[in-house]
Amino acid sequence: MTDLFSKFDGLIEQRRALLSTGVTDPFNLVMEKVISPTVAVCNGRETILLGTYNYMGMTFDPDVIAAGKQALDEFGSGTTGSRVLNGTYAGHRAVEDALKDFYGMDHAMVFSTGYQANLGIISTMAGKGDYIVLDIDSHASIWDGCKMGDAEVVPFKHNDIEAMEKRLKRIPEGAGKLVVLEGVYSMLGDIAPLKEMIAVAKAHGAMVLVDEAHSMGFIGPNGRGVAEDQGVLDQVDFVIGTFSKSVGTVGGFCVSNHPKFEILRLVCRPYVFTASLPPSVVHTASTSIRKLMHAADKRAHLWENSKTLHAGLTQRGFKLGTATPQSAIISVIMPDLERGAMMWEALLHEGLYVNLARPPATPAGMTLLRCSLCAAHSAEQVQTIIGMFERAGKAVGII
């Protein structure tokens, strides 16, 4: 018998070698207690959270929590059904209305996760004979959406406008085209030149999907994302987003102005063939989304945090993913996986949690310590974080 697990032997060995050095398993951390959006207890120690994507700190907002509790009491713990059967409650409609208001768009469709939103929209919109042109650094959910559909998949070099245009030009006359971009790329925290790219896509007759998972609530005058910030949101055919970052719960969505959009509710399999979100989740989400519409002060504070951390780490000699702070993600480049894991552990001992990211999730085989800032981090916390990085970096010999 062939052991079907043998294909994972390389990874099993890599993990064994890493853990045999005595380093704490970076992919097995437990949050024993969560005190606030920015502080939790890990291994019995109070720890500052700097890797949660909880950008706007909404997870402990009193109004959000009250809405969830009330929904549990009034609608129960779950819907036990698909959106197209028994799984659409008043709360599901309400959160779709909140999204339409938030983005100023005509249609909104809520999925059970952000992953499913990309999977569903991409695989359904681009079918046999159509072409998907996408950035090579796209998120796994985008790639999986491509794999699940029947379209021809054509990647181009990260953020390379010319490479994208060349590929669009060569697509056979008359074929349907979908260009897939992200506002913020979450590995390095860099943003896309959406204004230029969308202009090129439109000039070649393509429809455009932009994943704004890491920009919602924070980037753009109304927190609608990078496309809003660059003044091209009205050119985007599909905006994909998530509730598991700035919104502070779980779920995914697509908003659009296309007049035929509603038909997707019947033909999009990751929407139809799964249970809808629990009532408590959709009520917390709609309360949070409506509060994010009026969060200009928090957005300004988050930008301050991002700039301060970027400047502080650069000054102390760390190599960062971007030359300037472009989003709420500051990515610190590690020399290799082993020292990355050592640095991650040293930070944890200091009382700081960040994300360790490694290949194949990262571009160019890099090992990264991804830091995501929160509007609820105080200016003092950011200074504390910089001090922790400095001590840990010296102890591990990275700076």
Place this chain on the structure above:
Amino acid sequence: MDRPATAAKIAELIEPFNKKGVAITDATTFAGDLEWDSLTVMDFVAAIEDEFDIIISMNQQAEIETYGQLIDAVTKLQG
């Protein structure tokens, strides 16, 4: 461009990507013999696409495992 001319051009294009100087035949595989990672594949595919003004979609790339299959595919894609 016929197959021999296409093969000659591709032999030129692969040179900078063949860092280990592997002796290339029609049976040479990209993943196995040349040990290319996904980024190298993307850059090489882009070089071929730009030279011949064609698209080799990922769906088509999945069918191309050897150097010989690549020459066949590019010869065909030029129409």
